[in-house]
Amino acid sequence: MIEPSPPGTKERMLDAAERLFAERGFAATSLRAITAAAGVNLAAVNYHFHSKEALLAAVFARRLGPLNRQRLELLAQARSRAGRRSPPLEEILEAFLAPAFRLHRDLAPAGPGFPSLMGRIYAEPGEHIRVILREQFGEIAARFTEALKEALPKLPPAELYWRIHFMIGAMAHTLAGSRALGLVAGGRCDPPDVEGTIRRLVVFLAAGLRAPAARRTRRSRTR
Amino acid sequence: MIEPSPPGTKERMLDAAERLFAERGFAATSLRAITAAAGVNLAAVNYHFHSKEALLAAVFARRLGPLNRQRLELLAQARSRAGRRSPPLEEILEAFLAPAFRLHRDLAPAGPGFPSLMGRIYAEPGEHIRVILREQFGEIAARFTEALKEALPKLPPAELYWRIHFMIGAMAHTLAGSRALGLVAGGRCDPPDVEGTIRRLVVFLAAGLRAPAARRTRRSRTR
DNA sequence: GTCTATATGGGGATAGAC
DNA sequence: GTCTATCCCCATATAGAC
Numbered sequence: 001m002i003e004p005s006p007p008g009t010k011e012r013m014l015d016a017a018e019r020l021f022a023e024r025g026f027a028a029t030s031l032r033a034i035t036a037a038a039g040v041n042l043a044a045v046n047y048h049f050h051s052k053e054a055l056l057a058a059v060f061a062r063r064l065g066p067l068n069r070q071r072l073e074l075l076a077q078a079r080s081r082a083g084r085r086s087p088p089l090e091e092i093l094e095a096f097l098a099p100a101f102r103l104h105r106d107l108a109p110a111g112p113g114f115p116s117l118m119g120r121i122y123a124e125p126g127e128h129i130r131v132i133l134r135e136q137f138g139e140i141a142a143r144f145t146e147a148l149k150e151a152l153p154k155l156p157p158a159e160l161y162w163r164i165h166f167m168i169g170a171m172a173h174t175l176a177g178s179r180a181l182g183l184v185a186g187g188r189c190d191p192p193d194v195e196g197t198i199r200r201l202v203v204f205l206a207a208g209l210r211a212p213a214a215r216r217t218r219r220s221r222t223r
Numbered sequence: 224m225i226e227p228s229p230p231g232t233k234e235r236m237l238d239a240a241e242r243l244f245a246e247r248g249f250a251a252t253s254l255r256a257i258t259a260a261a262g263v264n265l266a267a268v269n270y271h272f273h274s275k276e277a278l279l280a281a282v283f284a285r286r287l288g289p290l291n292r293q294r295l296e297l298l299a300q301a302r303s304r305a306g307r308r309s310p311p312l313e314e315i316l317e318a319f320l321a322p323a324f325r326l327h328r329d330l331a332p333a334g335p336g337f338p339s340l341m342g343r344i345y346a347e348p349g350e351h352i353r354v355i356l357r358e359q360f361g362e363i364a365a366r367f368t369e370a371l372k373e374a375l376p377k378l379p380p381a382e383l384y385w386r387i388h389f390m391i392g393a394m395a396h397t398l399a400g401s402r403a404l405g406l407v408a409g410g411r412c413d414p415p416d417v418e419g420t421i422r423r424l425v426v427f428l429a430a431g432l433r434a435p436a437a438r439r440t441r442r443s444r445t446r
Numbered sequence: 447g448t449c450t451a452t453a454t455g456g457g458g459a460t461a462g463a464c
Numbered sequence: 465g466t467c468t469a470t471c472c473c474c475a476t477a478t479a480g481a482c
Binding site: 459460 | 465466467468469470471472473475476477478479481482
Binding site: 023024025027028119120122123124125126159162163165166167168169170171172173174176197199200201202203204205206207208209210211212213214 | 345399
């Protein structure tokens with residue numbers, strides 16, 4: 001569905017890198033492990049890509065291009081449905097969140113590699129990763145921040161920025177498919193239910209974003 | 224305030240490890256870098272701790288013991304204030320969140336090492352880390368899940384588990400002090416304002432947790 | 447484009463003197 | 465408890481044959 005043709009060397013390496021980076025983290029994954037999993041020679045990684053870092057960048061570029069295009073398209077659809085008003089907050093959130101989560105399903109045979117990697121990447125240090133994030137998310141962040149501002153005109157901008165930060169945290173952690181869920185739920189949640197996850201996250205985030213801004217005055221700290 | 228006596232070799236190593244693990248990630252940080260930063264000999268790490276993984280576990284154990292005790296104490300205080308009723312949702316959230324964020328301030332001279340590390344650790348793969356998380360957070364997760372259930376009696380348990388998951392994601396991402404904030408806010412948020420951050424996060428999460436559970440029926444997916 | 451072989455450096459861990 | 469010196473392995477990257 002995504003790529004029906006038999007994968008060549010380059011694609012097999014991207015697939016393997018995507019999966020192993022997601023499973024073990026960037027620094028902990030060796031090029032040897034990747035080339036072995038892909039069934040290609042070790043030297044191929046330096047022929048097709050330049051370096052390990054460039055391989056990571058290629059992994060991201062391959063998915064995030066289409067993914068971000070889909071996000072913007074869903075946002076545009078929501079805008080055209082809304083006419084001159086702001087689209088409903090829920091539709092903005094869904095346009096942002098759903099494409100990432102649906103990769104879980106659409107890439108099912110290849111495993112949950114990329115979404116999990118995308119969820120983790122926000123937490124990984126390293127300069128190259130910062131660069132990848134800025135390049136891939138800059139426009140998306142600007143467009144959705146603008147849409148959220150219109151949908152929440154009464155929220156002070158600083159408050160909105162914080163809440164977007166919280167939102168990204170919730171999204172990333174959920175995408176990462178973290179073990180932490182098992183800590184608390186004992187297996188009672190259902191990770192494969194992608195649409196349910198999106199819906200739950202949208203409901204949660206919409207309510208959080210709509211909350212009245214915190215007032216300055218609360219009881220003084222005792223500690 | 225936390226440790227007035229001059230730090231010995233072991234403490235200096237824990238300090239350096241905490242900071243470097245937070246800045247560079249576990250796998251990307253060498254023991255050589257840690258011992259150099261601490262001003263101790265390389266071999267000391269294998270004398271005082273057993274291995275690199277055991278050093279990481281020691282870093283966590285040193286902070287999470289007091290931190291989790293403080294969380295339970297704040298929860299107990301909220302319970303006693305509330306009498307026979309459930310404590311307000313906001314106070315439960317604050318009991319859970321505030322101790323972690325206040326380390327940012329209380330450990331200020333040593334830098335934001337541990338909170339940032341704690342925020343990132345949820346996203347790091349690796350079996351040892353999973354073990355650390357389970358041992359350090361098991362009781363906390365159980366106690367706070369119970370308190371949240373009482374405060375939100377109408378919320379189906381499965382929904383609550385998901386929302387706790389979202390909550391941990393927002394907390395972790397915020398603790399990690401992520402670069403992503405800069406992406407969206409352009410420096411208009413104020414990370415050092417710890418109490419403000421706690422307040423904002425509590426307001427956001429309380430609203431999300433209180434949202435009516437999502438209904439099954441929404442418009443059918445077009446894609 | 448793909449392979450073998452290797453250069454070059456760094457990693458964690460440890461032995462054994464002091 | 466702390467040091468030096470070293471073991472042994474694995475990392476990324478590249479050279480050069482096919």
